[in-house]
Amino acid sequence: MTTKTLMVTGAGGYIGSNSVEVLLQSGYRVVAVDNFSQGFREPLEMLQNEHGEDKLVVYTSDLTESGAHEVMKQEPEIEGIMHFAALLNVGESMLVPEKYFTNNIIGTQRLLHAAIDQGISRFIFSSSCTVYGDIKNPPVDETAPLQRPASAYGHTKKMCEEILQWYDQLDKLKYISLRYFNVCGANDAGTLGDAKRETFGLMQNAVKGALGIRPFEFNYQEVDTPDGSPIRDYINVVDLAIGHVKAYEYLESNNTSDAFNLGTGHGTSVLEIVNTIKEVLGADFPTKPAASRRTGEIPQIFADAAHAKEVLGWVATRDIKKSIETMAVFYKNHPNGW
Numbered sequence: 001m002t003t004k005t006l007m008v009t010g011a012g013g014y015i016g017s018n019s020v021e022v023l024l025q026s027g028y029r030v031v032a033v034d035n036f037s038q039g040f041r042e043p044l045e046m047l048q049n050e051h052g053e054d055k056l057v058v059y060t061s062d063l064t065e066s067g068a069h070e071v072m073k074q075e076p077e078i079e080g081i082m083h084f085a086a087l088l089n090v091g092e093s094m095l096v097p098e099k100y101f102t103n104n105i106i107g108t109q110r111l112l113h114a115a116i117d118q119g120i121s122r123f124i125f126s127s128s129c130t131v132y133g134d135i136k137n138p139p140v141d142e143t144a145p146l147q148r149p150a151s152a153y154g155h156t157k158k159m160c161e162e163i164l165q166w167y168d169q170l171d172k173l174k175y176i177s178l179r180y181f182n183v184c185g186a187n188d189a190g191t192l193g194d195a196k197r198e199t200f201g202l203m204q205n206a207v208k209g210a211l212g213i214r215p216f217e218f219n220y221q222e223v224d225t226p227d228g229s230p231i232r233d234y235i236n237v238v239d240l241a242i243g244h245v246k247a248y249e250y251l252e253s254n255n256t257s258d259a260f261n262l263g264t265g266h267g268t269s270v271l272e273i274v275n276t277i278k279e280v281l282g283a284d285f286p287t288k289p290a291a292s293r294r295t296g297e298i299p300q301i302f303a304d305a306a307h308a309k310e311v312l313g314w315v316a317t318r319d320i321k322k323s324i325e326t327m328a329v330f331y332k333n334h335p336n337g338w
């Protein structure tokens with residue numbers, strides 16, 4: 001087992017905390033950084049209790065300030081960074097884009113500047129399939145050009161990827177961008193889940209609805225797909241976290257920058273998701289097409305995940321049912337988050 005030290009930003013969040021757990025299970029030591037504006041200390045305290053405070057060190061620090069630099073000076077063993085910290089409420093990003101450009105772009109740039117200054121040259125970036133813009137013919141692979149995303153939030157991901165391309169070209173560091181599709185589920189024990197105060201994922205909100213935590217009525221946009229509802233690619237959060245560890249190992253051995261889709265490679269319609277939730281959790285709620293048709297709803301988005309399989313040896317193994325079950329365990333124990 002390795003005892004390498006990685007910095008994980010946004011470690012108190014949904015994907016960050018799950019990735020910290022997988023890193024600890026894989027033998028890494030983790031320096032966790034979060035400003036806790038959205039995320040929580042409790043999942044990290046839980047992991048410290050399980051794995052030891054020497055294996056997981058937690059810093060409260062804001063990336064838009066000089067926090068990351070200070071942490072790196074105090075933790076000279078850091079060999080690489082997994083950068084999850086960001087704001088990601090798409091709707092809010094269209095109302096207050098300045099908040100998103102400052103937090104996500106300036107925060108990432110300050111982190112990168114500090115890493116380059118400290119000679120940390122391996123960087124894993126949380127990107128999103130939103131960087132592909134309006135996908136016309138799924139599945140989409142990584143050779144598809146980055147296009148203008150539909151939201152200011154999405155644009156922050158595209159801009160960060162472009163900054164990373166410059167640092168790679170100018171030989172400042174090597175990076176891997178991981179483009180996530182629709183993230184769902186909790187860890188296998190159901191103890192680390194999506195505790196955002198306002199969850200926006202379909203599975204998150206439908207599971208909460210099924211458990212009676214909050215009302216849920218499913219209105220979907222009718223589009224041109226076999227069952228008339230949009231098709232998306234639902235990726236389990238633990239599979240996603242394992243993809244990060246594989247990406248880091250690849251970066252370490254090959255010192256080559258790259259981008260990978262992290263998705264299952266299969267589309268599932270949102271109607272299928274909701275019907276499976278009803279079946280697995282024995283619940284019922286109203287399901288109907290939205291009264292008015294929103295323009296611009298993309299009928300189908302799913303990943304071509306072959307590049308991650310061939311190069312990283314990574315495939316998603318947890319199915320939709322598993323994600324629903326683990327998410328339900330988490331929300332039963334944390335109906336109001338942490």
Ligand SMILES: NC(=O)c1ccc[n+]([C@@H]2O[C@H](COP(=O)([O-])OP(=O)(O)OC[C@H]3O[C@@H](n4cnc5c(N)ncnc54)[C@H](O)[C@@H]3O)[C@@H](O)[C@H]2O)c1
Binds near residue numbers: 013033039085128
């Ligand atoms: N959840 C998804 O479906 C999804 C899909 C695609 C991409 N992503 C990306 O994955 C990453 C993690 O998403 P998540 O769902 O875990 O979100 P989250 O909100 O649960 O976690 C993000 C964490 O970052 C922290 N943070 C935000 N700004 C910070 C700053 N300036 N300094 C320090 N900490 C800061 C928050 O407090 C929070 O703990 C994000 O970069 C997001 O854009 C998520």
